[in-house]
Structures are given as structure tokens and as C-alpha cells.
Amino acid sequence: MSTTNNGNDGACTALEPQLEEQVEKGSRSRINVGMVGNYADSDETRLLLTPEACGMLTSSGIQVSMEAGAGVDISFSDDAYAEYGVKIVTRDEALKQPVVLSFMPLRAKDVRKMTKGAALLCMMGHDLFEPATIKALLSQHIDTGCLDNMYSHHDIPIFANILDEIDGRVAVMYAEEALSYLGGGKGVLLAGVAGLNPCEVMVIGSSSACVHAANAAAANGAKCVIMDNDVSALETIRPSLMPQVELVAIHPRVLANRVKTADVIILGSTTREFKFPQVLSSQLKDNVYVLDLNEMHPSVSVPRTVAMAISNPLINFFEEMKIKEGLDGMVATTAGVQNGMVTYRGKLVDKLIGSYTAMPSVDIRVMLSTTN
Numbered sequence: 001m002s003t004t005n006n007g008n009d010g011a012c013t014a015l016e017p018q019l020e021e022q023v024e025k026g027s028r029s030r031i032n033v034g035m036v037g038n039y040a041d042s043d044e045t046r047l048l049l050t051p052e053a054c055g056m057l058t059s060s061g062i063q064v065s066m067e068a069g070a071g072v073d074i075s076f077s078d079d080a081y082a083e084y085g086v087k088i089v090t091r092d093e094a095l096k097q098p099v100v101l102s103f104m105p106l107r108a109k110d111v112r113k114m115t116k117g118a119a120l121l122c123m124m125g126h127d128l129f130e131p132a133t134i135k136a137l138l139s140q141h142i143d144t145g146c147l148d149n150m151y152s153h154h155d156i157p158i159f160a161n162i163l164d165e166i167d168g169r170v171a172v173m174y175a176e177e178a179l180s181y182l183g184g185g186k187g188v189l190l191a192g193v194a195g196l197n198p199c200e201v202m203v204i205g206s207s208s209a210c211v212h213a214a215n216a217a218a219a220n221g222a223k224c225v226i227m228d229n230d231v232s233a234l235e236t237i238r239p240s241l242m243p244q245v246e247l248v249a250i251h252p253r254v255l256a257n258r259v260k261t262a263d264v265i266i267l268g269s270t271t272r273e274f275k276f277p278q279v280l281s282s283q284l285k286d287n288v289y290v291l292d293l294n295e296m297h298p299s300v301s302v303p304r305t306v307a308m309a310i311s312n313p314l315i316n317f318f319e320e321m322k323i324k325e326g327l328d329g330m331v332a333t334t335a336g337v338q339n340g341m342v343t344y345r346g347k348l349v350d351k352l353i354g355s356y357t358a359m360p361s362v363d364i365r366v367m368l369s370t371t372n
Helices: 017-025 051-059 070-074 078-082 091-095 131-139 158-179 208-219 231-240 252-261 278-283 303-323 327-333 351-357 364-371
Strands: 032-035 063-067 087-089 099-102 119-122 143-146 200-204 223-228 246-249 264-267 289-292 341-344
Touching: 032 091, 051 063, 051 078, 051 303, 063 070, 063 091, 070 078, 070 303, 078 087, 087 091, 131 341, 131 351, 143 327, 158 208, 158 264, 158 289, 158 303, 200 208, 200 252, 208 223, 208 231, 208 264, 223 231, 223 252, 231 246, 246 252, 252 278, 303 327, 327 364, 341 364
Parallel strands: 032 063, 032 099, 063 087, 099 119, 119 143, 200 223, 200 264, 223 246, 264 289
Antiparallel strands: 143 341
């Protein structure tokens, strides 16, 4: 929530007069959080907090209100949350809280229901922010932060790393199922058995999710290679990979030879832009399984695991927010939090979103320096 930061003079602008009393009675004494569930017409299943995590927040004086039924996707009932002190409310009531939690960005109609000057914390940044949503966020002066774009004090994108690890591991789980007879595959085991060669897994990309996918495949007994179009990127990730994972630079001839024997191809983010050559499609093995991590998030299949993993750093996040008297205090003092902000004090501060929505943006660091 945008408040006047008592510990950082001039770091934050004052709220409109009608909000001053709310701020004084609310966020300065404790933080009130409203958590909403996923949209029924979306494929999203993940949630940010488990009941136990909510209990840890409520025990520290942070009140959590949750939309009724929000925990269904992660197999937790409203009663499970209520047992930990969570107040079960309607969606509109949850949206009225000073800090709103949503896994995916809210749609414009929900943003307009939020309290002016409140804060929104979500995941799944850039591509899901529609122009109408950005306009509503700016109109409502909502301070919006994407957790997966934020960095910890150790310069680690902790929320993004958690999703990447789960996405990478589940990608291999998908592959194992797809190769099985029941999964519609040719009925082979990823790892092979004594006397038989294991399946070959080719991971294209050097992102964190790619690294975790390669390690999961190797740990499961597959023969695995990870490829990228930048040798320095391959050297950088080498210490994070299991020793049996091959590291190979993308070269047309090498790529053409590799795809002929691959049983599983996992596409991820490469250092430089890369498109899988269409001409190679005819050279793929029958029943090869191809998964594009750029197009999907396998972690939607294990939303409870996601919630449990995300809850841990999110508890720490809220504890710091409490110490610094709100999101404003964190933004003013923490570069890693600034990095994840999308809208702040009625301004769009994410350059990438500004570029593809054709909306003007400002640099949040410049913005803060001119108001301090």
C-alpha cells in the first residue's frame, strides 16, 4: 500500500486525504492482506499461500482475508484456512484490502474494485498484463509488484527460481508420462534398464528452468544434453549441472544430428533468440515428445507444491514489509523490490510492458531519486 514512509523522509508521496485515516489505522499498525483465487475461465491453478503460511502471518499480526474457495485448486478447504486465523470473505471484500495477493495479474474489472492507493502483489509478469489492466492500475494508483521479477538481498530472483525449478522438474515428469503406453507414447522407460540404452533428452536453452530439466532427466537415468547458442552461457551453468549432462553449442549440423536420436526435446530460453528450424521436424523420431517451456508452465500440474515452496520466501517478504511499514518502505530501500515493480505512484515503471502496450513508462530509480 502506498503510504507516507516515516523512516524515509520524502521517499513517498502522501495519499489523498480520504485515505489518510485508513492508512493511520491500518497498515502502520499492521498489514491487512486479501488473497483472491484464480479466474474460472483460465488454466491457472496456483496460489501463493498455504493455510500454515497464513497462520504464521496472522500470528505475527498480519491479518489475512481470503476469497471463499480460493484454496480449492491446491486441495485446501476454507475451513483449513480458517483454522489458521484466515478470514473467509467474498472476492470483492478480499479486493478491498490494502494489500491484494493474486497469482496471476488481475483483470481490469477487479482492479477497479480495489481501494485506491492499495498494493497488488502477483506473479507471472509481463505477458499477462493487458493494456486495460495497466490503465486501471494507473487510474487507481495501485502499486503493483511482480514477485518473480524481484530479487532478494543476495541478488537472487528467489520467486522466479522456485517456479523455474518446479517447471523444469515437472517437464521431465510430463515426458516420462508421454513416453509411456498409457500416456499415448511408444511404451518406453526414460531411464532404460540393464542391457538397454536409456532415452535421450535434448534440452535447448540455458535458463534456470532448462538447467533443472536437464538435471531431472539425468537424475532419472536419461542420457541428456543441454544446448545453447552462447558457449559462455554453457560455461556459466556447468557448475549447476550434474556431471553426466553434456553441454553442446548449437550448430546447424550438430543440431540436425542430435534431433534424429532424441526421444524428448525440451525447448527453453536461449541466450540469443533461437527458433527451432522447421526443416528439422521431418527428421524427428516417431513419437518424440516436445515440450516448449516458453509456451507453458508445467508447474500448474503441482499447484500445492508451488504454494508450499512460494510460501516460505513470501512470509519473509511480508515480515520485511511489516518492519518497513509497507511496500513503500521496501521500494524506497531495496533495489531488488524496485526491479519487480510494474506500476508505482500512478506511473508505469516497467519499460518492457510500456514497449508492447505503447504506453509511456518512467525509470523507478530516477523517479525515487527526484522525490528523495
